[in-house]
Amino acid sequence: MKAAQIQKYAKSLDVQINEIPKPEPTANEVLIQVKYAAVNPLDLMNIDGSVKLIQSYSMPLTLGNEVSGVVAAVGAQVSRFHVGDQVYSRLPLNKIGGFAEYVAVDQAAIWFIPQHLSLKQAAAVPLTGLTAYQGLTEELQIKPGQTLFIPGGSGSFGQMAVPLAKQMGINVIVSGNALAKARIMALGATRYLDYRKEDFWTVLDPVDAIIDTRGAKALPLEMGVLKPGGRLLSLIAGPNKQFAVARNLPFWKTLLFGLAGYRFDRLARQHHSLYRFILVRADGRQLQQITSIVETNHIVPAIDARVFDLDHINDALQLVAHGRLTGKVVVAL
Structure with a gap:
């Protein structure tokens, strides 16, 4: 599968698109086919190493902290989520990787997207x-x-x-x-x-x-x-x-x-x-409460009109770093 990765921390935005194996979910994980990944200032900090003393990563690192997508497979101990469910997540700090076609996520870090939102809109909510x-x-x-x-x-x-x-x-x-x-x-x-x-x-x-x-x-x-x-x-x-x-x-x-x-x-x-x-952590139970508030108030996050594909991830990152935004920047996979 395709994934956006860095080989080392660097001040320049030089993210590479590589072919890597599709992850296999463990017993407590859900495999998500990523449909949209949001691009955040935190992703820039992951690239330049600004938060490496708080959370360090082995290299190469697949970037991406926030995703929405469809459940493609579930681990043996997962019962709440099923193949085909539309879900979203702020990925766990120690296991990010949303800028990829698939990501395996602990079931405790995900929830169902708000009923009134599209997968594109939902990607802007979790983080x-x-x-x-x-x-x-x-x-x-x-x-x-x-x-x-x-x-x-x-x-x-x-x-x-x-x-x-x-x-x-x-x-x-x-x-x-x-x-x-x-x-x-x-x-x-x-x-x-x-x-x-x-x-x-x-x-x-x-x-x-x-x-x-x-x-x-x-x-x-x-x-x-x-x-x-x-x-x-x-x-x-x-x-x-x-x-x-x-x-x-x-x-x-x-x-x-x-x-x-x-x-x-x-x-x-x-x-x-x-x-x-604060450096926000993943929490599916809190995301459940947030989802309820989003639905009750019919909140629709603003999404920037410029949507990128994975091959143009560097353009998306540049926009977040230096551009004038009209909403959350997302990458379509």
């Missing part, structure tokens, strides 16, 4: 949905009635995080471009700031929690609108000591992440708040 769900419930521990701010939340992450937060009874404020305002408000945001016209740090009252989508340079301004005791979760700024401790990482990694994240923790202490970082 962002689980990031939002785990971020809200585990890292931020935000409660009904509290206020969440998502600066730069008008893209693919916001389109999942806003309705999930609304379902949990959370007030959501988003900043982004004017073109996305109507769509994000329709998903349940209580307030929308046009970043070209309003500086959030001058107009917002203190909020209970923030999900940072912009990175380290934005943290000082974002921390400035947090209530004392509030939490900021970054999707991209980087891990800290708490991240390592919570995951029982080895002492040397805990020390290293503690040093790397010291400036974030120090900034948080100055604002009497807490800093958190």
